[in-house]
């Protein structure tokens with residue numbers, strides 16, 4: 364779980380961080396609280412390579428997503444992402460490209 368916050372605008376001057384909706388702020392706070400009280404290590408917080416969770420390198424992101432499988436807040440993290448559609452970073456064990464893949468549907472026999 365990571366978020367990207369632009370620090371400079373097109374003028375190069377610092378910009379204010381984007382405002383979160385009250386619901387998103389509450390849900391993010393709830394997820395953060397779950398991470399904080401987790402008794403098992405949360406991979407994105409305990410990794411030696413935390414930038415993998417926001418990497419543009421597909422292999423690094425995929426490795427981060429695999430590491431999420433042992434996370435005790437995997438479901439909550441994925442639920443947060445599905446609700447708020449975070450576009451970047453690994454959330455709930457999925458990379459951005461994995462989240463964009465359409466769900467497989469049962470093929471109908473064309474006979």
Ligand code: SF4
Nearest residue numbers: 364407431434437440
């Ligand atoms: S599921 Fe992955 S991204 Fe989400 S909190 Fe756990 S380790 Fe971090």
